[in-house]
Amino acid sequence: MQKVAPKKQLGQHFLTDPAIARKIASSIPLGAWDSVVEVGPGMGILTKPLQEVHGKALHCVEIDAESVRWLHQQIWAKELNIMHGDFLAIPEKDLFGEGNVAVIGNYPYNISTQIAFRVLEAKNPVQFFGGMFQREVARRFCAEHGNKEYGVTSVLLQAFFDCKYLFTVHEGSFNPPPAVKGGVMACVRKQQQPGCTFKSLALVVKNAFNQRRKTLSNALKPLTSSEPGFVLPEELKGKRAEQLSVETFIMLAAKWDSLNV
Numbered sequence: 001m002q003k004v005a006p007k008k009q010l011g012q013h014f015l016t017d018p019a020i021a022r023k024i025a026s027s028i029p030l031g032a033w034d035s036v037v038e039v040g041p042g043m044g045i046l047t048k049p050l051q052e053v054h055g056k057a058l059h060c061v062e063i064d065a066e067s068v069r070w071l072h073q074q075i076w077a078k079e080l081n082i083m084h085g086d087f088l089a090i091p092e093k094d095l096f097g098e099g100n101v102a103v104i105g106n107y108p109y110n111i112s113t114q115i116a117f118r119v120l121e122a123k124n125p126v127q128f129f130g131g132m133f134q135r136e137v138a139r140r141f142c143a144e145h146g147n148k149e150y151g152v153t154s155v156l157l158q159a160f161f162d163c164k165y166l167f168t169v170h171e172g173s174f175n176p177p178p179a180v181k182g183g184v185m186a187c188v189r190k191q192q193q194p195g196c197t198f199k200s201l202a203l204v205v206k207n208a209f210n211q212r213r214k215t216l217s218n219a220l221k222p223l224t225s226s227e228p229g230f231v232l233p234e235e236l237k238g239k240r241a242e243q244l245s246v247e248t249f250i251m252l253a254a255k256w257d258s259l260n261v
Helices: 017-023 049-058 065-072 109-120 135-142 152-160 198-210 221-226 246-259
Strands: 034-039 057-061 081-084 101-106 126-135 161-169 182-189
Touching: 017 049, 017 065, 017 101, 017 126, 017 161, 034 049, 034 081, 049 057, 065 081, 065 109, 101 198, 109 126, 109 135, 126 135, 126 161, 135 152, 135 182, 152 161, 152 198, 152 246, 161 198
Parallel strands: 034 057, 034 101, 057 081, 101 126
Antiparallel strands: 126 182, 161 182
C-alpha cells in the first residue's frame, strides 16, 4: 500500500524507528487515563504502541487528509478515534474532554511552542505533556535557571509541570531527515500548583525576558510604572531574568495578581 508523502508545509518528518516510538510511548506514566491525545499520528508508528497500552482512550488529531485516509485503511487502526483537524484550532471540549488527559506526539517543529501554550491554557488541566520536539526546544522547555537556554517557555511549563529531558533522536530516524536532531521530553503536572494565575505569570515572564540582557529593574519597568504597588525586592533589581528561579517568578506573578484582582 502506498505510503503518505511527507509535506514540507506541514513540517512533516515521519519517525521511522519503531524502537524509539515505543520509548516515547512508554514515557506516559501508567494509570487510568480518560484520554490520551496524540498530535499528528502520520502513518501511526507512535500510534501503534500507544493503542496497545491505552486502547479506546487514545484519540488522534491529524491535520493531513492523506494521513487520515491512510490510517483508516489500516486493519490495526480500524477502531482508532481520529479527529481530522488542527490541534491549535479544535475546540477544547472536543480535544481534551473531561478527566485525566495526556498529550503526546512527534510534533511539527515549527509550531511546537504554540502546542505547549495550547496545553498550558487548557481549562481542563492536562496531566501529562510530552513527546518529540526539536532538540533545542525540548532542552529549552526543561532548562534550569542560570542556563542560557532558560526562557519564557521554561518558566511557564515548569511552573505547572515537572519537566525532564529524556533522550536525543538523530536525523536518520526520520523521513525525510530534518536539519536538526529531535529531543524527547516528559512533563508531569505538579500536585502543588502555583499560587498565581497563568495570565499574570505569562505577563511577568514575557516582560522579564523581552530584553534578557537588561536587569530586572529595567525589564519590568512597564509593570512597575503602571502599578505603583508592584515593587521589586531589592535583591532582585540588579539580576537578569535567566538568574531567577521558577519559584521567584511565581512569587512576582502572585504579587501582581494581588494588586489586580
